[in-house]
Amino acid sequence: MVIAVASGKGGTGKTTVSVNLAKAFGSAVQLLDCDVEEPNAHIFLNPSVSSEKVVNILVPEVDETRCDGCGECSRFCEYSAIVSFGSKPLVFPEMCHGCGGCARVCPKNAIHEVQKRIGVVKSSEAGNIVLIEGVLDVGVAMAPPLIRAVKSSLNKNLPAILDAPPGTSCPVIATLRDVDFVVLVTEPTPFGLNDLRLAVDMVRQLGIPFGVVINRSGAGDDRVHAYCYEEQIPLLMEIPDDRKIAEAYSRGSLIIEALPEYRGIFKGLINKISELKEQALSK
Amino acid sequence: MKELVVISGKGGTGKTSVAASLAVLAGNSVIADCDVDAADMHLVLAPQIKEHHEFKSGHEAVIDIDKCTGCGVCLANCRFEAVSQHAKIDGARYFKIDPVACEGCGVCVRFCPVQAIDFPERLCGEWMVSETRCGPMVHAKLGVAAENSGKLVSTVRQKAKSIAEDGGYGIVIVDGPPGIGCPVIASLTGTSMALIVTEPTLSGEHDMQRVLSLAKHFRVPAAVCVNKWDLNPEMTASIEEKAKAAGAAVAGRIRYDRAVTQAQIQEKTVVETDAPSAEDIRSIWSYLNL
Numbered sequence: 001m002v003i004a005v006a007s008g009k010g011g012t013g014k015t016t017v018s019v020n021l022a023k024a025f026g027s028a029v030q031l032l033d034c035d036v037e038e039p040n041a042h043i044f045l046n047p048s049v050s051s052e053k054v055v056n057i058l059v060p061e062v063d064e065t066r067c068d069g070c071g072e073c074s075r076f077c078e079y080s081a082i083v084s085f086g087s088k089p090l091v092f093p094e095m096c097h098g099c100g101g102c103a104r105v106c107p108k109n110a111i112h113e114v115q116k117r118i119g120v121v122k123s124s125e126a127g128n129i130v131l132i133e134g135v136l137d138v139g140v141a142m143a144p145p146l147i148r149a150v151k152s153s154l155n156k157n158l159p160a161i162l163d164a165p166p167g168t169s170c171p172v173i174a175t176l177r178d179v180d181f182v183v184l185v186t187e188p189t190p191f192g193l194n195d196l197r198l199a200v201d202m203v204r205q206l207g208i209p210f211g212v213v214i215n216r217s218g219a220g221d222d223r224v225h226a227y228c229y230e231e232q233i234p235l236l237m238e239i240p241d242d243r244k245i246a247e248a249y250s251r252g253s254l255i256i257e258a259l260p261e262y263r264g265i266f267k268g269l270i271n272k273i274s275e276l277k278e279q280a281l282s283k
Numbered sequence: 284m285k286e287l288v289v290i291s292g293k294g295g296t297g298k299t300s301v302a303a304s305l306a307v308l309a310g311n312s313v314i315a316d317c318d319v320d321a322a323d324m325h326l327v328l329a330p331q332i333k334e335h336h337e338f339k340s341g342h343e344a345v346i347d348i349d350k351c352t353g354c355g356v357c358l359a360n361c362r363f364e365a366v367s368q369h370a371k372i373d374g375a376r377y378f379k380i381d382p383v384a385c386e387g388c389g390v391c392v393r394f395c396p397v398q399a400i401d402f403p404e405r406l407c408g409e410w411m412v413s414e415t416r417c418g419p420m421v422h423a424k425l426g427v428a429a430e431n432s433g434k435l436v437s438t439v440r441q442k443a444k445s446i447a448e449d450g451g452y453g454i455v456i457v458d459g460p461p462g463i464g465c466p467v468i469a470s471l472t473g474t475s476m477a478l479i480v481t482e483p484t485l486s487g488e489h490d491m492q493r494v495l496s497l498a499k500h501f502r503v504p505a506a507v508c509v510n511k512w513d514l515n516p517e518m519t520a521s522i523e524e525k526a527k528a529a530g531a532a533v534a535g536r537i538r539y540d541r542a543v544t545q546a547q548i549q550e551k552t553v554v555e556t557d558a559p560s561a562e563d564i565r566s567i568w569s570y571l572n573l
């Protein structure tokens with residue numbers, strides 16, 4: 001089973017839920033940190049990195065001796081990543097999606113593709129958890145190819161938890177593709193509700209079964225509860241607004257280790273997800 | 284004209300609450316909500332929408348099943364795993380494109396031997412120009428699962444800038460997106476200053492360092508403020524040290540304050556309430572001296 005933990009906005013406790021859920025699994029589980037712009041799961045797990053793999057995408061390189069400046073490549077590129085003004089084209093690798101089209105349409109065969117590094121995928125272990133994290137290089141704009149690389153390291157025979165990037169745009173979609181269940185984490189505040197609505201629209205559009213976790217429950221108002229009730233969205237778990245939790249988080253500690261009284265609610269979350277997934281399958 | 288962008292690296296550090304407060308303190312500025320993926324500023328600034336615009340960007344490939352001969356060239360050509368194989372009732376195979384996975388590169392369109400693939404423009408969201416109690420505001424809503432948030436960010440920023448230029452406004456306040464990827468780069472490049480709002484947690488520190496190196500990469504001067512600093516005073520001190528070492532200024536500290544959520548519930552910015560932390564935000568504003 002592959003479970004993704006996502007949220008309409010960042011800082012709602014998505015990583016907290018992911019790492020504690022992984023720990024509460026008890027048995028072997030994979031944790032994939034797909035928040036490659038700001039990967040933080042490792043902070044709570046202190047794993048020893050055992051391997052690191054560089055991830056590249058292919059970008060074009062122009063052979064000046066063959067190029068006659070016809071501009072076909074630049075007309076083809078949908079992202080203005082290769083631009084020619086009646087002369088030898090300029091390549092803007094940060095805009096390139098690596099589709100390979102320019103090299104193929106060039107009538108003079110003047111373009112070939114070269115590897116460009118975008119980040120790394122690190123694998124490590126911490127107790128029952130195999131942590132696979134993607135780390136995007138600073139200054140690189142393209143997260144989705146790195147997320148795909150993280151996901152391709154997934155071992156299908158073991159359960160997996162995916163810590164998704166915040167929001168609802170391309171990196172999140174790349175993460176949620178082919179997952180079995182989505183846990184949406186939110187806060188009981190007006191910002192939290194607004195962002196939850198966007199996230200709900202997204203997972204409904206993707207057709208993935210999902211439920212909601214309310215973090216810092218009690219800190220705001222009850223509009224998130226009312227919304228979930230009206231929309232018939234299962235409420236999976238509530239984490240109370242407890243300063244002890246904020247402090248444990250600030251030190252990089254796991255809730256279920258620093259505050260064992262919360263172990264039960266994370267176990268409960270696992271059971272609830274399995275039940276809902278079964279129901280969705282039988283439908 | 285000056286452009287201040289408020290970013291955070293990590294989400295949920297209180298960036299939007301700070302940015303909205305600064306807009307109120309600025310008095311009369313142009314506000315650009317560039318957190319197009321999770322725009323929240325409108326919840327506290329109550330914008331009156333004056334203009335609506337569609338945001339179209341790029342294309343998406345759509346296979347016409349009637350023309351498709353099932354040759355499979357598109358499947359082999361797509362580098363984004365967007366093409367999948369299916370069978371018609373009579374058993375003949377055909378191909379389909381997942382609109383969510385398609386990056387709109389156009390390779391399949393160009394190389395389909397029977398021209399069975401259409402390439403319509405893609406509607407990715409909308410952007411609005413509004414009026415608020417502290418000045419004009421440009422904001423947007425990215426469609427669900429849409430790409431190109433970087434381009435929408437640039438559209439919002441450009442519109443805000445031109446409103447500022449035409450109307451003689453001295454300041455544009457930009458609420459930037461979280462992270463360090465394409466939308467952040469689009470909201471950061473060429474601004475006068477970046478205010479980085481972080482929190483005293485290991486994740487906050489880690490992400491601040493990444494976003495600081497991004498600001499440095501694009502040569503934007505940066506100032507850091509630690510929100511909820513009293514949750515962990517030692518960590519706050521260490522974050523401020525690291526910020527200075529990286530060449531950033533320290534703009535101030537904001538205390539942990541439950542009244543911030545209450546302000547949100549009342550649809551007000553923090554500085555419009557008697558929340559204790561309002562004072563901290565005021566002193567950051569005077570430090571920035573814009």
Ligand code: SF4
Binds near residue numbers: 077080
């Ligand atoms: S590989 Fe594709 S995206 Fe990159 S420059 Fe060539 S046509 Fe543009």
Ligand code: SF4
Binds near residue numbers: 363366
């Ligand atoms: S347009 Fe590009 S990304 Fe979209 S299906 Fe065709 S080849 Fe794939």
